[in-house]
Amino acid sequence: MITIESHSGPSAAEHRVEIVERKGTGHPDSICDAVVDAISVALSRAYLRTFGQVLHHNIDKSLLAAGRVEKGFGGGRVTGPMELIIGDRATFAMGGEEIPVAEIAVDTARQWFRDNLRFVDPDEHVTFRLVLAPGSPELTDIFARPGAVRVANDTSAAVGYWPLSPTERAVLSLERFLNSPSFKERFPETGEDVKVMGLRTGTDLELTVAMPLIARFIGSEGEYFARREVIRRAIGSFVEALAGFGRREVSLNALDEPGRGLGGVYLSLLGTSAEDADSGQVGRGNRVNGIIALGRPLGTEAAAGKNPVSHVGKIYNVLAHRLARQICQEIEGIREASVLLLSRIGTPIDQPRMAAAQLRLEPGRRLTEVSGRAEEIIARGLAGIGEFCRELAEGRHPVC
Structure with a gap:
């Protein structure tokens, strides 16, 4: 069942107050999300290569326990490694053929650290503990049932929207700027554990940024305070170039206090607070569109690490945002769209219990003029869900 309705309330950008957050690459929660999803992609490829299909797995339970370091101006040392606990369920064998699940998981996690955190040596600074076991017979049996698409392994709801507001785009683009190769080349003393909190009041934008400076530099x-000011000015120049705002204010490392030595600065040995200060967990980070927007509808599922062909907690979350974007881009006269998808366990994923679009129209447009086209776009997306799931299995749709 597909339902199209109008939504006449103000958009997020029209509210007087808007709050948006983004946790960057090196944030402990983002590390957990990114690593487990990379493991899901790696396992999916191994299953496809060996068995010709993605088998049951959900690597969506993970905890990054903070380590311990001794650090000071000029450097330091790791005294206790971080521990990444990788858990939930996976298929280890089928028809007498085994898959080296543990080896794939740990190798993939180590490679992610090498590729994304410049100062973390995963062989020395991280230990890995696997808490993976075979799935239950009923959920595993989903992958043995006939059909062009899998049935949903859960009763779950998801929501997506488009377009992003100027504040949402500002927060997202700022974190990407701060973790870009060009910025790190210019400011190698900055770590990857970037967090951006945006507050828009009227047209005024206030951005609070947390980003450690690397002790060795x-x-x-x-x-420290001299370099922090140079970096803050670089952030300010980036923010000044953003369109659509009045007064702009940038705060960097707001807990800092001169005169308190190491207690008054945000210094890091490895570039992530997981080295000694903050643990991380799957599902506590960004939504699948890369931000945490408090004025938007939010789903409750942690998409990262879930299998890409049956777990609607992943499939529907990503698909809902994609459908909302397509509706806005393909139909004239729609200012904003939200798409809601609801599954029922045991029902094919291309047949949701409910699919709905809530459309905010341009003045003068009527719902009857656009509803048919919006319904066609949703129906087309559901009809192509098999190919979409293959794209998810290949990691072509980031979820954090």
């Missing part, structure tokens, strides 16, 4: 408290 900072020789003293005075040097």
Whole structure:
């Protein structure tokens, strides 16, 4: 059943107050999400290569326990490694053919650290504990049932929307800028554990940024605050170029306080607070569109690490945002769209219990003028869900 309805309330950008957050690459929660999803992609490829199909797995339970370090101006050392616990369910064998699940999981996790965190050596700074077991007979049996698409392994709801507001785009683009290769080349003393909190009041934008400076590059408290100011000005220049805002204010490392030595600066040895300060967990980070927007509808599923062919907690979350974007881009006169998808366990994923679009129309447009086309776009997306799931299995749709 597909339902199309109008939504006449103000958009997120029209509210007086808007709050948006983004946790960057090196944030412990983002590390957990990114690593487990990389493992899901790696396992999916192994299953496809060996068995010709993606088999049951959900690598969506993970905890990154913070380590311990000794650090000071000029450097330091790791005294206790971080521990990444990788858990839930996977298929280890079928028809007498085994898959080296543990080896794939750990190798993939190690490679992610190498590729994304410049100062983390996964062989020395991280230990890995696997808590993976075979799935239950009923959920595993989903993958042995006939059909062009799998049935849903859960009763779950998802929501997506488009377009992003100017504040949402600002927060997202700022974190990507701060973790871009060009920025890190210009400011190698900045870590990857970037967090951006955006507050828009009217047209005024306030951005609070947390980003550690790497101890080996900072020789003293005075040097720390001098470099912090240079970096803050670079962030300010980026923010000034953003369109659509009045007054802009940028705060960097707001807990800092001169005169308190190491207690008054955000210094890091490895570039992530998981080295000694903050643990991480799957599902506590960004939504699948890369942000946490408090004024938007939010689903409750943690999409990262879930299998890409049956777990609607992943499939429908990503698909809902994609459908909302297509509706706005393909139909004139729609200012904003939200798409809601509801599954029923045991029902093919291309046949949701409910699919609905809520459309905010341009003045003068009527729902009857656009509803048929919107319904066609949703129906087309559901009809092509098999190919969409293959794209998810290949990692072509980031979920954090």
